[in-house]
Amino acid sequence: MNALLAQFIPEARELIETAGAGLLELERHPDQTSLINDVFRAVHTLKGSSGLFDVRPLTSLVHAAEDLLGDVRADKLALSADIVDELLESLDVLGGLIDTLEANEALAPDADGLTSGRIAALRAMREAQAGARPATAAGGPAAAPVAQSREPAPAWLAALPEAMRARVYADTAASGAPLTAWRFEPEEDCFFRGDDPLALAASAPGLVALEAEDCAPVPALDDLDPFSCWLRFHVLCRAGLDEIHEHTRYVYDRVQVCSIHPDDLVVPVGQAAGGEVCADFVEAAEAALAIGNASGLVAAVAALENILAPASFEASALRWLRRVLDVRGMAAQPLLARLARAVGEGRMPEAEDDARTDNAAPDSARSLAVDLLAVQVAILATATSGDIAAGRLEAVATTVRNALSAIGAADRIPGLDAALGTARTQQHHQPLAAFIGVLLSDLAPAAGAQKAAAPPAGEAGAAPAEARRAEEHRDDGKSGATRVLRVDQGKIDTLMNLVAELVVAKNGLPYLAKRAEDVFGSRQMSREIKDQFAIIDRIAQGLQVGVMSVRMMPVSQLFQRFPRLVRDTARKLDKAIELEIEGESTEADKNVLESLADPLIHIVRNSVDHGIEMPEARRAAGKAEHGTIRLAARQENDNVVIEVVDDGKGIDPEAVKAKALRTGLIDSEQAAQMSDTEAVNLVFAAGFSTRDQVSDLSGRSVGMDVVRTAVQRAGGEVWLSSRVGIGTTITLRLPLTMAVTRVVTVLCGDHVFGIPMDAVAETVKVARRHIHTIKDREAFVLRNAVVPLVRLAGVLDLPSAEADADGEEAVMVVQAGRRRVGVIVDGFRERLEVIVRPLDAVLAATRVFSGTALLGDGRVLLVLDPAEIM
């Protein structure tokens, strides 16, 4: 796969993920402007990147989604659940396209068919609601930055048709998105090199306008060389400079690229008519502007427009006045004032000779921004409490983002957002601080010349101190910037396996030391081997921890799909359900999380489908109409524990028992003796389903037994507790990693077996006289609780060794879920770290053993499955 595409695919997935999560969040908090901006930006970035490849259907679909989001963002459209549905569906389709792209390095031939329907649906959404504007309390979009410290806009902008400029202005002025103009003059003989200049221009990222013109007088037809290129292109793109440079990298010597500001498009054109009416207008307009009277201004414009010829310069200026007012309102006061004066003077006055706007000089604004950024770095470096940290991180990012767009450095915003994203996932401010550090070092030299200026009064010397601190931080920022490396998972898995092998191989050294002494009679040699073993042991452990930490992922990776799942399922069933997520920063091994994905989906679906009641039923039961499902993750020792809690109708143990009796799972005697907890946990038994009718949602053809099997295969366990009318809690417990298992080895007769340490609660010696027989079963009392006993020899049908002469039994208390059982063994041996390999072929059916492991001396250790012993 080419490197660019390989880079694009994970980026695209991330952006689709971001947009999806943002949409769900936005649906819950529709008036949070930052959210719509996040979603829009993600989609916009995706559009820009996809333009680098030949994936037109994909780009068109992203474009359609972006247009729709743009309407929502500009308050032209209220975000309805239907729109969210459409957008989410489109994101799903995009995800599918990306999958295809990864597999085949090209879109499938039917990609057009997949996307065209979606595009039509998205367009329909826009048209359906066109004109219906919701009133929101949200402040309007930030006005775009004023052009500063950049080359003047190219003169050819004015030559572009006014209607086109107006359209682009309307699209870009409000958004503050970067806008780039470029001019492309292909070489005359470019066709002979297989170039397609028109396609290059037309496929530019974020294309908003494209004009072609002759670059020289075209000769008469007889003299015309049809194989020469006579064209020149003018292109406007809603993209950053870098993106355009990247796009045009093969023809860089034929293009002039320049970053422009939407205001640069505001150029009235035409022949000036002049006249008294225009002077009157200027007076009226300036009076209206002075007091911020927008409607007065509109009235004055309309009055004059009726009189002037549409082709005149003044009419053009008036049209621009209206457009600017429409898009940016009174915030664009300086530009509006210049346009008003243009009507009087018959030419556009320069921004600089407008004495009535106190322009903060570009450099001083810049140095103010640099100081502000330095303060943000200092803020991040100040310790704070956990509940404030996340909000503060967002506030710092917003402050920096706003400062960048205020000084016309909006092209750095995508980088900022990427750093913010990393900081959010890592839940640490470092990535953001590092990025601001980079910004400081990029912006500071330009501002440096101004540093001599005294700080504004009122800061009491804060800025210089802050700047000094920032100087120190800047070095940190440079060296401490997080370098993220994308590594193929296969490579890490290989490493992990090697490490696991190493951990096991090192266990061979103690045996070697023993042999050196016993067989070869060299105690000295034996000691040296042991010393060496200690060193290798330490390194191997460090290596293991290191590689493991690489494979650790936050549970959020697993949880992020659920907001969508719960929302869609609840909508389908007309239920109202809130999903709460807790502890999503808890980390576990990637494989463990992946093995959990399907069981969790099943459990959550079940909660939505069977747990939470219909709103009216909840109301009748005196509960809140909104059901709540809580997904919580936490770490306990070497395990990750995930709970799915719902406040639904709960599970009736009697109903479960009745059902189990009917299906012959239990007999009536068992039913009579069963505790409620044991009864509800019957739902995990194979082939059990409490619903006689299968609904299409939960896919009840597979029941909770599949969940249990999957969890157990990953070395974990699952149990359920429920109270009728109150709700149900399902708890999953899994090891943090699956690669290496710590086992205790036990003796049984003259065999050695392993038991996973996780399952062993404790080991005790119990005097034989303390072992009682209750209902034909042996048991003993451990700290006031009766613990049933089983003899391992009995379970495995092996001859048991003689008990200790002092009449004690070695008992290993094994815990699985909530149950505890004492297992009587003939003795304990060492604890080992082993790689448990599942039993295969003929032995796979053996229930008592979970697998085998290779010991250091080459023998095979059978590892017991604690749940089966019980």
Added chain:
Amino acid sequence: MPHDPKPHVLIIDDAITVRMFYRDVLEASGFAVDEAFNGFEALERMAEASYDLVVVDVNMPRMDGYTFLGRLRSQAEGAGIPAIMISTEAEDIDRQRAFAAGANLYLVKPVTPDCLAHHARLMAGQPMVGGRA
């Protein structure tokens, strides 16, 4: 009628003259201004409307500026609104406290109109051409 694209700022100070002064400065530089006289009322305001910036005093009755900022930063919505804290204390310890509470800028009184206007525009993402200050 175009919708109002003005950035919204909330001024939080218990002194009415201070609020009037800030209001004049910020309205002149293109902001739509709301006021609150303590942190408590400010939180209520923020539940009703969304703001692009808050300017908050330290010492206020019922809920001071630090507490207000801490609440704002730890709430689910609008936690990321940039905040300017204006105080009479120039000590480093007070500045640290403001940063820990979640302020994005700490200014010490007296604050000049220009200093407030420029920082406010910068932090609300407004192009750096003030109205008449």
